[in-house]
Amino acid sequence: MRDFQFVKPSSIADAVKALSSEGAVALSGGQTLIPTMKQRLNTPDVLVSLTGIAEMTGVCRGDSGLHIGAATPHATVAAEAGAHYPALACLAAGIGDPAVRSRGTIGGSLANNDPSACYPSAVLGSGAVIVTNARQIAADDYFLGMFSTALEEGEIITEVRFPIPEKAAYVKFDQPASRFALTGVFVAKFASGVRVAITGASNDGVFRWAEAEAALSASFTPDAIEGLSLSGDDMISDLHGTGAYRAHLCKVLTKRAVLAAC
Template sequence: MHNFEFVKPSSIADAVAAMSTEGAQPLSGGQTLLPTMKQRLAAPEVLVSLTGIAELQGVCMGEGGLHIGAATPHAVVAREALAHYPALASLAGGIGDPAVRNRGTIGGSVANNDPAACYPAAVLASGATVVTDRRRIAAEDYFQGMFTTALEEGEFITQVIFPIPQAAAYVKFNQPASRFALTAVFVAKFADGVRVAVTGASNNGVFRWEEAEAALSADFAAGAIAGLTVPSDDMISDLHGSAAYRANLVKVLTGRAVTAAR
């Protein structure tokens, strides 16, 4: 790993200042960034740790739904979101392993936008708002393909706000080695319709399965998607699963998520 200057600000304002340094990169839980740096695939000159900023921590109900500070670890979300948004808590409790969940954060996951990460599915299916040090970004506008987001140079996430659906579930099928999502589906039923977001499957990163959303909005039952087919054209094909297999998983897991939705 290349060496770097380590900075740990204690306020958002200080973090904004630190991030304005040439070559600066934010560090949250580091559960993806550190392995990447060990492989020398990332080599920041200045690393700005966001884990010492109290304003970026915590889970609470507020305007627009459930507010989660960007530097809140998965384990905390799993515990503290349970009463408000059980599907989201369950998702957080299934990321990585216990030790990873104690360090990894929602902001880090959403900023990285790994095509097999869990949180992007929740953000997109919930129609959440990504709040940064400089603006608010709707989920639809935020995700722009794998590892690509609307974040600008030096911009960092401070909070994610989740509207609470009437019922929801996240069903994840593990890639057997990494335990990231080989494919996973988040189904969220709101008063004005159902949203279905899929992660792990597409070459374009997290996406909404709109045909299923229409069918489920009309009839929120697993059988409602029985007649649909998922095109495999844009699906990821790798040694863990072919495109056709992933397309199958999208449908199977969507059905299971509908059945499991609470």
């Protein structure tokens, strides 16, 4: 790891200013950034920590649903979101291990957009809004592909706003070493219809399964998707599982999520 400067601003405005410096990179929980720095895959000149910004932490009920500060650790979401959004709290409680949950943050996870991370499925499945220092981005417009998002240079996530559904559940098939989702499915039922978001399966990252959404909006039961299937052609295929296997898991886990939500 090469030398770098460390800056810990106390306000969003100061953080944005610090990030305008050449070679500056935002640091939230650091669960991905620090390991890549150790391997010299990422060599920032300045690390701008976001964890000292009070207005970017906390879980509270707001006019548009459940509001979570981007620098809020997974453990806090697991402990405090349950009274309002149990499925989201359950998802947070299953991320990594206690050490990861105490340091990793929701904003860091969404900014990184790992194709097997859990939070992207909750955000997309809930139809959440990602709030940054400059604008608000709908979940359907935010995720652009593997490790790719709509965030612009110097833009930071400050808050995530989750509409609260009538019913919801998240089910994942763990990769046992990393605790990432080999495949994970978040299902949320709203008065306007059902959203189904899948992580860990596609080469393009998190995605919505439109056919399952239509079927479940008509009948919110596991049997509603019995005749549906996904192709494994565009799915991740590695030593942990083939594309066909992940495609099969999408259907199995969607059924389990619907059953859990019911």
